[in-house]
Amino acid sequence: MRHGAAVRLRRDGIALAAIAVMYLIASSLVHNSYYQLIMTLVPIWAVFGVSWNILSGYGGQLSFGHASFFGAGAYTVTLGLVYWDLTPWIGIPLGMLVGAIAAVLIGTPTFRLRGHYFALAMLAYPLAILYVLEYLGFQEMSLPMHSVHPALYIQFRDPRFNTYLAVGLLVLGTMICMLVENSRFGLALLAVRQNELAAEAAGIDSWRWKMRALIVSGMIAAAAGGLYACILLVVTPDSVFGILVSAQAVVVTLFGGLASLWGPLIGAAILVPLAESLNAELGNILPGIQGVVYGAAIIIIMLAAPEGVFWTIRDRMFRRAPPPPLIPVLRPAPLRPEALPADAPLLHVAGLSKTFGGLRAVSQVGFSVQSGEILGIIGPNGAGKTTLFNLLNGVLPADEGTATLAGQTMLGRKVHQVCRMGVGRTFQVVRSFPRLPLIDNVVVGAYGAGLSDHEALESAVAALAHVGLHRQSGTPAGQLTNKDLRLMELARALAGRPRLLLLDETLAGLGRDECNDVLDVLARLRDEGMTIAIIEHTMHAMLRLADRFVVLDHGRVLASGKPRDIVEDRSVIEAYLGKKWLTRSASANPSPATGGKQ
Amino acid sequence: MDPHVLVENILNALVAGVTIGCIYGLMCIGLGLIFGIMEIVNFAQGEFMMLGMFVSLYLVSVTGALTFLGPDVGPFVGALCAGPVVFAGGVLIYQFIIGRVSGMRTASIASDSRFGQLIVTLGISLIFQNGGLLVFGSTPQTVRTPLASRAFLIDGFYGDDVVFINKARLIACAIAIVVAITLYLVMEHTRFGKAMRAAADNPTAATYMGIDVNRTYRLAFGIGSGITAIAGGLMATYLSFDPFIGFAYVVIMYSGVVLGGMGSIMGAFWGGLTVGFVQQCSALVLPPQLQNAAIFVVFLLIILLRPQGLFGRSAERA
Numbered sequence: 001m002r003h004g005a006a007v008r009l010r011r012d013g014i015a016l017a018a019i020a021v022m023y024l025i026a027s028s029l030v031h032n033s034y035y036q037l038i039m040t041l042v043p044i045w046a047v048f049g050v051s052w053n054i055l056s057g058y059g060g061q062l063s064f065g066h067a068s069f070f071g072a073g074a075y076t077v078t079l080g081l082v083y084w085d086l087t088p089w090i091g092i093p094l095g096m097l098v099g100a101i102a103a104v105l106i107g108t109p110t111f112r113l114r115g116h117y118f119a120l121a122m123l124a125y126p127l128a129i130l131y132v133l134e135y136l137g138f139q140e141m142s143l144p145m146h147s148v149h150p151a152l153y154i155q156f157r158d159p160r161f162n163t164y165l166a167v168g169l170l171v172l173g174t175m176i177c178m179l180v181e182n183s184r185f186g187l188a189l190l191a192v193r194q195n196e197l198a199a200e201a202a203g204i205d206s207w208r209w210k211m212r213a214l215i216v217s218g219m220i221a222a223a224a225g226g227l228y229a230c231i232l233l234v235v236t237p238d239s240v241f242g243i244l245v246s247a248q249a250v251v252v253t254l255f256g257g258l259a260s261l262w263g264p265l266i267g268a269a270i271l272v273p274l275a276e277s278l279n280a281e282l283g284n285i286l287p288g289i290q291g292v293v294y295g296a297a298i299i300i301i302m303l304a305a306p307e308g309v310f311w312t313i314r315d316r317m318f319r320r321a322p323p324p325p326l327i328p329v330l331r332p333a334p335l336r337p338e339a340l341p342a343d344a345p346l347l348h349v350a351g352l353s354k355t356f357g358g359l360r361a362v363s364q365v366g367f368s369v370q371s372g373e374i375l376g377i378i379g380p381n382g383a384g385k386t387t388l389f390n391l392l393n394g395v396l397p398a399d400e401g402t403a404t405l406a407g408q409t410m411l412g413r414k415v416h417q418v419c420r421m422g423v424g425r426t427f428q429v430v431r432s433f434p435r436l437p438l439i440d441n442v443v444v445g446a447y448g449a450g451l452s453d454h455e456a457l458e459s460a461v462a463a464l465a466h467v468g469l470h471r472q473s474g475t476p477a478g479q480l481t482n483k484d485l486r487l488m489e490l491a492r493a494l495a496g497r498p499r500l501l502l503l504d505e506t507l508a509g510l511g512r513d514e515c516n517d518v519l520d521v522l523a524r525l526r527d528e529g530m531t532i533a534i535i536e537h538t539m540h541a542m543l544r545l546a547d548r549f550v551v552l553d554h555g556r557v558l559a560s561g562k563p564r565d566i567v568e569d570r571s572v573i574e575a576y577l578g579k580k581w582l583t584r585s586a587s588a589n590p591s592p593a594t595g596g597k598q
Numbered sequence: 599m600d601p602h603v604l605v606e607n608i609l610n611a612l613v614a615g616v617t618i619g620c621i622y623g624l625m626c627i628g629l630g631l632i633f634g635i636m637e638i639v640n641f642a643q644g645e646f647m648m649l650g651m652f653v654s655l656y657l658v659s660v661t662g663a664l665t666f667l668g669p670d671v672g673p674f675v676g677a678l679c680a681g682p683v684v685f686a687g688g689v690l691i692y693q694f695i696i697g698r699v700s701g702m703r704t705a706s707i708a709s710d711s712r713f714g715q716l717i718v719t720l721g722i723s724l725i726f727q728n729g730g731l732l733v734f735g736s737t738p739q740t741v742r743t744p745l746a747s748r749a750f751l752i753d754g755f756y757g758d759d760v761v762f763i764n765k766a767r768l769i770a771c772a773i774a775i776v777v778a779i780t781l782y783l784v785m786e787h788t789r790f791g792k793a794m795r796a797a798a799d800n801p802t803a804a805t806y807m808g809i810d811v812n813r814t815y816r817l818a819f820g821i822g823s824g825i826t827a828i829a830g831g832l833m834a835t836y837l838s839f840d841p842f843i844g845f846a847y848v849v850i851m852y853s854g855v856v857l858g859g860m861g862s863i864m865g866a867f868w869g870g871l872t873v874g875f876v877q878q879c880s881a882l883v884l885p886p887q888l889q890n891a892a893i894f895v896v897f898l899l900i901i902l903l904r905p906q907g908l909f910g911r912s913a914e915r916a
Binding site: 123124128132135247254255287294295296297307 | 637639695698713717720722723724729731732736852853856885887888891897898906907
């Protein structure tokens with residue numbers, strides 16, 4: 001469980017129980033069968049919203065086609081009952097299984113897509129299924145009535161039982177969502193949603209977590225669809241696979257509040273009765289007016305609360321103080337897990353090349369990094385420095401060459417797999433998870449390394465203490481200064497207990513004092529024996545820090561060696577440092593030895 | 599099947615696919631501006647098409663404002679006139695509703711408030727559908743032109759096969775191509791087009807360059823609405839329609855834009871053309887119920903094989 005999960009689980013559990021009990025009491029007082037039907041539909045659409053929220057809210061994978069799973073559940077129950085006399089008590093779990101299978105079949109190809117492409121590809125599945133079902137002759141299916149043992153077939157004589165069942169399903173679905181939210185599952189999803197590449201670089205297997213989210217989501221949606229079929233007793237392709245069904249999940253959740261536990265419940269509780277009563281009250285008098293009023297109502301509420309009702313109310317009325325910092329009472333874990341024989345290089349790169357079209361971005365690059373060494377990678381803009389890092393940690397595939405970490409090859413692996421080998425990375429432009437508190441930003445790195453919940457928290461706190469951010473552990477990353485973000489990213493990489501750090505322009509955009517603060521942290525890491533490859537433009541900073549330099553120009557290694565040799569190398573001066581450097585270094589004579597290894 | 603009949607069927611399907619596809623292409627360009635470039639997921643785009651049809655109907659048949667042009671020319675002029683009318687509506691909708699939940703206002707905020715536009719456009723769509731039902735009624739309508747029941751015949755190249763080219767569709771197709779090319783030239787070569795693309799690419803940077811981003815977005819939204827409305831007006835010459843027709847076409851439009859690759863005006867046109875072509879050609883081998891399924895299956899296949907769309911480019915910098 002995540003940091004602070006116990007408190008949240010207890011609080012939300014009590015609230016859920018209270019809401020469920022009050023709703024059940026209210027529904028048992030209703031005798032009008034039409035109102036009872038509305039009271040049954042509210043929790044069904046709410047649980048459908050909850051299922052969508054897990055994938056699209058927490059995981060950020062916007063889906064416009066969740067009707068695929070809703071319909072899968074509904075048709076499994078219906079066809080089972082019609083052809084095999086299968087009771088929905090079995091049909092609904094069977095439908096959930098079908099929903100899970102559908103999730104795997106749909107997710108496997110579709111998770112290759114991102115953003116809007118994913119959202120719209122998802123839209124195509126239920127529509128294709130819809131037309132095929134119509135073609136196969138399943139246009140309008142009625143569920144056969146069982147008057148002998150109605151309860152065995154979820155056909156209660158008293159419609160209040162339908163409501164109880166729907167509320168039970170909603171409670172189950174919400175509890176699953178609570179567990180997801182408070183575990184590493186939820187944190188992985190939030191991380192993937194806010195910055196997929198950063199999550200991958202922190203060791204999170206984003207594909208796998210997204211797939212898990214889709215399976216859980218598909219199963220819950222299928223259960224909702226199955227129960228919906230039992231309650232309406234008539235199923236058509238349009239009513240369970242239609243575009244309006246998919247839209248319902250999107251609308252109730254966005255309306256109530258995306259990625260919040262209560263969002264779908266609030267949305268369904270307001271919108272379902274509103275739509276139904278408008279239909280009943282106005283639709284008969286003037287057909288069409290109910291749609292106009294409903295449309296106007298949701299527009300007005302969304303303009304007033306664009307982030308959804310839940311978040312808007314919470315932000316306006318309950319502005320909370322950030323949680324107190326986690327004081328590192330725990331003994332910081334040793335950062336370097338193993339010592340290698342001194343003569344074997346930790347990182348060895350040979351003949352590495354990458355071509356974009358006609359541009360040879362990285363060409364026959366070779367170098368090695370000894371354990372405990374800091375290697376500075378310098379070169380003019382466009383020299384291929386960042387591309388080199390992208391090849392090493394799996395963001396881009398290399399065309400040719402080898403790269404090994406302690407003898408194991410790094411190439412051909414995915415980003416999160418390289419991370420798990422013990423390679424931490426920071427980015428040129430900071431990739432944070434802006435809405436998550438600092439501690440969660442860093443814990444992601446520890447989860448990525450496969451640490452247990454307790455170890456991960458310990459490691460994250462230690463990493464924060466290491467970079468000096470432990471007093472701000474409760475602050476959302478979006479409120480940090482640029483320097484603190486750089487340090488946070490460093491802490492996230494450290495929390496995974498890496499053997500090698502790849503730092504991409506960690507000092508970019510920092511003032512002189514800030515620069516010195518970060519350099520102090522890096523120097524401390526070096527003293528503890530961390531191995532670092534760092535890209536940097538600030539030559540003076542690099543001379544303080546690096547043991548050795550590799551100079552890249554036009555994708556090739558121009559020179560490599562001790563700092564003293566590099567700054568005096570004529571080709572390096574011409575390509576990168578410039579003539580001014582030569583005159584200045586002659587007069588000021590910066591002493592690279594001060595940055596030497598102690 | 600007799601090879602002559604087969605060839606004749608294939609040729610006629612190809613012709614229908616290209617003519618209808620070009621009109622779909624124009625329709626998709628409208629959405630391509632709004633969704634592909636401005637990244638507003640507009641569920642009301644189908645209703646802009648529907649409004650285009652009804653504006654054309656009112657100009658041509660109900661008020662008779664264009665009767666002096668005669669039944670052969672009037673409906674096409676009506677379709678073109680629907681453009682500016684819906685353009686004005688689109689500008690107002692952006693100004694008072696959509697602009698509040700998208701564009702500059704939300705570009706700088708790292709939050710989820712931009713999802714609010716999904717619901718807002720859904721609300722707009724509901725208002726137009728149901729408002730259309732109140733105002734226009736539910737009887738299917740057409741903008742009648744005698745050209746819709748006339749065809750050019752081309753024969754004599756394979757035995758006695760005859761290819762029919764519906765005159766209304768051919769003219770509509772030609773107008774669609776002209777409008778599409780005009781818009782393309784405007785986007786590529788005018789100051790407004792460049793400002794528009796810059797504002798879409800990076801609203802903040804565009805503001806610093808002195809571009810009035812909100813005004814640009816407003817105009818672009820209006821143009822996107824108007825273009826789709828023109829395509830609707832052109833379709834009204836050969837298709838009967840009611841206030842709920844937009845619903846079926848909004849999915850087709852999104853398929854076209856995504857197929858073409860988001861962010862590319864001509865890509866949206868080719869995407870729409872592909873969708874229309876697949877729809878018409880699937881009629882040769884599939885029963886009518888499965889024709890729409892074919893669109894989505896082809897859509898999924900193309901998008902899964904080429905995730906950035908047929909003409910799109912995608913790359914993320916690390």
